[in-house]
Amino acid sequence: MTTILHLDASARQTGSHSRRLSARFVRRWHEARPEDPVVYRDVGRQPPAPVTAAWIEAAFTRPEQRTPAMEAVLGESDRLVDELIAADLIVAGVPMYNFGVPAPFKAYIDNVVRVGRTFGFDRSRAGEPYWPLLADMEKTLVILSSRGDHGYDRPERIAHMNHVEPSIRTAFGYIGITDVHSIAAEYDEYRDARLARSLADAERRIDALVDSLTGAQDAEPGAPAMLRACA
Template structure:
């Protein structure tokens, strides 16, 4: 059975269908996981909440340690990379990554950016060799069959490609870019809009997003809805 990695990045701890002012992205990730496990009850689900427990940001010591060959690393380097190693290990185990990434000021939350910085790792998720002909970088997860689902939310509306303010949306594009760099290019997206309006348009957007999540979970699971 497939292993699903659920990542939540919202600063809000609760789900919007359970608590007032809760997170819409947690609502969608929870729904996706329920739909998926209902179709594949034997699946393993790994949960990583970077919204409530953010990974440490990259530091000069982290960079020094990451670019030091593993057999040459000192104990302090291994300690600096401990969280990053755990995050990369989870990612390597996962067949399907479901990431709840709300829009904060037109981009992903800082907590999720810290996650990205910890999993884009030389020698683990991408290769680097100055002596290589052409591009010295290459993705190490290419061909692994990993799929990514980005579940987002935003306060305004029209952030989709070609939408009224689509040019201001740096969430999905930045997440796609980072994952493509390490070799994950099969990406699917669903988003809730109108959060700041809080009226019937928000309710309609939630209903559409939930229906899209249900259909997507069924399609990726290979089981009729």
């Protein structure tokens, strides 16, 4: 089975396009593979605590030397890291806010990019002192985003101003998750036919991506979903 970690980061609980896209991905996945478990975390509604000086001190203290207070400070981070490690597929609905990710999602990244848990560090190590700890776990990340303006994909008009997918790819790649797919809808601020077309195109691309990842596109036409998923 494939364990899915479904993340949403939008501040909007209704009318959110990134939530719409991430929900569609998970729904379509379950149509092909209904037995696969899903862990859902809404970081938009329940943001992780931001990193503090106490958090940093605890994280960079050897586990055997941590005090109970340090363990408590790292408790939420440990739970988030455990969820990430247990997942095979991470589906992240992350809208663009002022050219970057929402603050709660940045707090999520800061909690899971963690020394000793998701990346290693040894200042005496020859060459590169940092290395990813999740590189051999064969995880896949799907980023589903929404944007108010348009032209944020390369080589379009304002691609240089897009710091959503690049920053997420960098952070997750740093800990060893490099199989990354991204789909975004644009024109949210225009609220016209262009938005409708962009959403429809994003949904078509999501359906195609789910078919590709589950193997459904390789199945014989008319085959039951479970047979397609196992093909």
